[in-house]
Amino acid sequence: xxxxxxxxxxxxxxxxxxxxxxxxxxxxxxxxxxxxxxxxxxxxxxxxxxxxxxxxxxxxxxxxxxxxxxxxxxxxxxxxxxxxxxxxxxxxxxxxxxxxxxxxxxxxxxxxxxxxxxxxxxxxxxxxxxxxxxxxxxxxxxxxxxxxxxxxxxxxxxxxxxxxxxxxxxxxxxxxxxxxxxxxxxxxxxxxxxxxxxxxxxxxxxxxxxxxxxxxxxxxxxxxxxxxxxxxxxxxxxxxxxxxxxxxxxxxxxxxxxxxxxxxxxxxxxxxxxxxxxxxxxxxxxxxxxxxxxxxxxxxxxxxxxxxxxxxxxxxxxxxxxxxxxxxxxxxxxxxxxxxxxxxxxxxxxxxxxxxxxxxxxxxxxxxxxxxxxxxxxxxxxxxxxxxxxxxxxxxxxxxxxxxxxxxxxxxxxxxxxxxxxxxxxxxxxxxxxxxxxxxxxxxxxxxxxxxxx
Numbered sequence: 001x002x003x004x005x006x007x008x009x010x011x012x013x014x015x016x017x018x019x020x021x022x023x024x025x026x027x028x029x030x031x032x033x034x035x036x037x038x039x040x041x042x043x044x045x046x047x048x049x050x051x052x053x054x055x056x057x058x059x060x061x062x063x064x065x066x067x068x069x070x071x072x073x074x075x076x077x078x079x080x081x082x083x084x085x086x087x088x089x090x091x092x093x094x095x096x097x098x099x100x101x102x103x104x105x106x107x108x109x110x111x112x113x114x115x116x117x118x119x120x121x122x123x124x125x126x127x128x129x130x131x132x133x134x135x136x137x138x139x140x141x142x143x144x145x146x147x148x149x150x151x152x153x154x155x156x157x158x159x160x161x162x163x164x165x166x167x168x169x170x171x172x173x174x175x176x177x178x179x180x181x182x183x184x185x186x187x188x189x190x191x192x193x194x195x196x197x198x199x200x201x202x203x204x205x206x207x208x209x210x211x212x213x214x215x216x217x218x219x220x221x222x223x224x225x226x227x228x229x230x231x232x233x234x235x236x237x238x239x240x241x242x243x244x245x246x247x248x249x250x251x252x253x254x255x256x257x258x259x260x261x262x263x264x265x266x267x268x269x270x271x272x273x274x275x276x277x278x279x280x281x282x283x284x285x286x287x288x289x290x291x292x293x294x295x296x297x298x299x300x301x302x303x304x305x306x307x308x309x310x311x312x313x314x315x316x317x318x319x320x321x322x323x324x325x326x327x328x329x330x331x332x333x334x335x336x337x338x339x340x341x342x343x344x345x346x347x348x349x350x351x352x353x354x355x356x357x358x359x360x361x362x363x364x365x366x367x368x369x370x371x372x373x374x375x376x377x378x379x380x381x382x383x384x385x386x387x388x389x390x391x392x393x394x395x396x397x398x399x400x401x402x403x404x405x406x407x408x409x410x411x412x413x414x415x416x417x418x419x420x421x422x423x424x425x426x427x428x429x430x431x432x433x434x435x436x437x438x439x440x441x442x443x444x445x446x447x448x449x450x451x452x453x454x
Contacts, residue, residue: 008068131192218297295351404429
């Protein structure tokens, strides 16, 4: 059973919903430039997105109707500091102050993510995350955020999914800024990202010690193929291992330094990649591992593992495995085994900071959006999360991704994750069936999960 003060919420990100990308003094981000070059599906851009910048009061009213008590959203670094460092843009501060005040007026707890991928272009020109000074740039930005908003905002998250903004932006080149870098550079960037996190935590403790701060990496959960102890251990081992074929997509490299104060030196990957760390990395770990208050994880799916003759073996998905519109497998057990393994290892309260699905959503003849597949998805996943709660795993909240359909990065507007349908031409908002279903789940504190609609 979910606790009475459980955080029922939704999540969004600045570049994906705000629009107004060239208004009121906002600087360029790497995503603005990436989109300019036509590197996103069908030439889509976030220039207008969901026009949240101008319609945030309407969107907060929808949040109130939904009944969420928490809302996780990110700030646009180049909207607040257009050049990444230096002069602060007061109009950017004013926008977020108005949004925060509107949320509080409607009894919705704001959870601010400092960085969700829209890196200032002016800093990218200086080397971005490859430049060791990037951690100081981020600390300067964090300081501005804390000084302006921590009087009302009590929950902050430093970074969202470094596996993606580094792995897909600099290793695979499919996200902004679209580069394919060497392992040497990627290890450097990963280290600087975590150093930035640590410096931001220090700033918060100095400026607003009454506030709480966390970190939001992502992963595909590892699921045991059976309930045998051997398969459970195989899944646990696989969850924290690092596959050199796609080494940026893992848990331990991005979380062990922050949560445990050490790199995963026991892995084969460290033996190949550790040589690229700076000479000062062990001293840096004192900053990187500054204690945080909660640990976030974005979990959408998972893979199954069994114990083989030579160690853990991946088990291929069943031919009957359902897929989302992104071709992601639907694996509800991810929200049981993922938090279970993470809590065992890191021993911090967990917030599921993202979970959701892309569906084939459209306005029906009756003017509504009937997304039964999304309802079924959330229902099954939340039942698994409740199972984890009932076993004593400390789960503080669940943020559905996303409040509304939005700009989904390299996929543009071609996939829809939202509880609210967005007509991107008229900007009309239409709550989907899943919106009303989730509203009832929240209203009943999760008890409605045990009712099956016929």
